Amino acid sequence: MADYTRITLDESEIPSQWYNIVPDLPEPPPPVLHPGTHEPVGPDDLSPLFPMALIGQEVSTERYIDIPGPVMDVYKTWRATPLHRARALEKYLDTPARIYYKYEGGSPAGSHKPNTSIPQAYYNAQEGVKKLTTETGAGQWGSALALATSLFGLECEVWMVAASFEQKPYRKTMMEVWGATVHSSPSDVTEAGRKIGAENPDSPGSLGIAISEAVEAAVGDPDTKYALGSVLNHVLLHQTVIGEEALLQLAKIDEKPDLLVGCTGGGSNFAGLSFPFLREKLAGRMNPTIRCVEPAACPSLTRGEYRYDFGDMIGMTPLVKMHTLGHSFVPDPIHAGGLRYHGMAPLVSHIYELGLTEAEAIHQTECFEAAVIFARTEGILPAPEPTHAIAEAIREAKRAKETGEETVILIAVCGHGHFDLTAYESYLAGNLVDYDYPAEKVAAAMEQVPVIA
Numbered sequence: 001m002a003d004y005t006r007i008t009l010d011e012s013e014i015p016s017q018w019y020n021i022v023p024d025l026p027e028p029p030p031p032v033l034h035p036g037t038h039e040p041v042g043p044d045d046l047s048p049l050f051p052m053a054l055i056g057q058e059v060s061t062e063r064y065i066d067i068p069g070p071v072m073d074v075y076k077t078w079r080a081t082p083l084h085r086a087r088a089l090e091k092y093l094d095t096p097a098r099i100y101y102k103y104e105g106g107s108p109a110g111s112h113k114p115n116t117s118i119p120q121a122y123y124n125a126q127e128g129v130k131k132l133t134t135e136t137g138a139g140q141w142g143s144a145l146a147l148a149t150s151l152f153g154l155e156c157e158v159w160m161v162a163a164s165f166e167q168k169p170y171r172k173t174m175m176e177v178w179g180a181t182v183h184s185s186p187s188d189v190t191e192a193g194r195k196i197g198a199e200n201p202d203s204p205g206s207l208g209i210a211i212s213e214a215v216e217a218a219v220g221d222p223d224t225k226y227a228l229g230s231v232l233n234h235v236l237l238h239q240t241v242i243g244e245e246a247l248l249q250l251a252k253i254d255e256k257p258d259l260l261v262g263c264t265g266g267g268s269n270f271a272g273l274s275f276p277f278l279r280e281k282l283a284g285r286m287n288p289t290i291r292c293v294e295p296a297a298c299p300s301l302t303r304g305e306y307r308y309d310f311g312d313m314i315g316m317t318p319l320v321k322m323h324t325l326g327h328s329f330v331p332d333p334i335h336a337g338g339l340r341y342h343g344m345a346p347l348v349s350h351i352y353e354l355g356l357t358e359a360e361a362i363h364q365t366e367c368f369e370a371a372v373i374f375a376r377t378e379g380i381l382p383a384p385e386p387t388h389a390i391a392e393a394i395r396e397a398k399r400a401k402e403t404g405e406e407t408v409i410l411i412a413v414c415g416h417g418h419f420d421l422t423a424y425e426s427y428l429a430g431n432l433v434d435y436d437y438p439a440e441k442v443a444a445a446m447e448q449v450p451v452i453a
């Protein structure tokens, strides 16, 4: 084995197509349903929200989709992202496992999110849209969309979950530098926000509420559309650049992973890394175990039900079949803000139901302990979300030490944590609390999930 620590790609080697896993699955995913009629939605139902190019990708059965030239030009400003071998971490753990991580924190917004915000802004601009609205939890998606809209000459209006708006003022400033307007959600500029604010004046907000507000603002204006940073098929599609690059990078050093791990909030960074590897697995060219890791406080895959539910809080979006904790679920204020969503991507949920992937839930103190070890060995200070993948890699590396197996582990480190230092501060001060799955709250939320005949 050659002695690599950081594997890169030349500009000419960067993949020029996204990979759509749908045609390779043993069963097609269930259809998206209209919230009123419960019939499968057609392109016209989605056109107030999304441009036709993205609606086409949402329902596409083409295996590969070309990345447009102007999108490639922007991708190349930070892609290919490096694949690192975590030699110092391996040494610290004294493990025979070889740990690799694909690092997405070097993008201008600091996470994997620009992989999809750039093409989303591009296709909207192509179709004459003037403004995009969106929600953001921890602020990473809002930053990524603000960046992309500024590059393609669009306006951007962001509803940021109130709890994060207060905890992370600099994410807001970052969005404003890129020209976006940012509201704390629930806000008083939408009907949905006013309604929820009246019922609960101290609401910390949630992604579900912020989505309701951003969708309402888009539907009310013909020049405005809505953009989502995770969950949808076209978002997962755009993220596959991560896995396609990682496959090429591992091939360069003649490695094949035994285990792939990604954190899952809505499922996009996990899907981005794992779907190209799942293609290889389904074709019999490799056989990695593929595992999602989610917060124990927001365990949609491991504890949620697989059923049709709304994507937002007040039931404006189409119904999608997914692992859900109920659309009215408001999670506890854990620090991995990007993982606090009530549902899981329909494609990630479907693939999990097919038994092609595994899932595990980990508490936040174990994650931050892992993050500090990672920062002190590898040097990178990770975002709270990928600390879940790092914690799982450490668990596996310790297992490998016991068995003596040279397990090859590949994880997604999907963002840096430079805006999350209050979370590190509480961890270092010993103030971080673990929340368990609030079973009663979720049971109550389940009662509001529609029953589909």
Ligand SMILES: *Cc1c(COP(=O)(O)O)cnc(C)c1O
Residues within 6 Å of the ligand: 111, 112, 113, 140, 141, 229, 230, 231, 263, 264, 265, 266, 267, 268, 269, 270, 338, 339, 383, 385, 386, 414, 415, 416
């Ligand atoms: C948004 C975000 C997540 C959660 O979203 P996924 O769609 O599950 O990837 C995780 N990590 C980071 C760094 C994020 O910005």
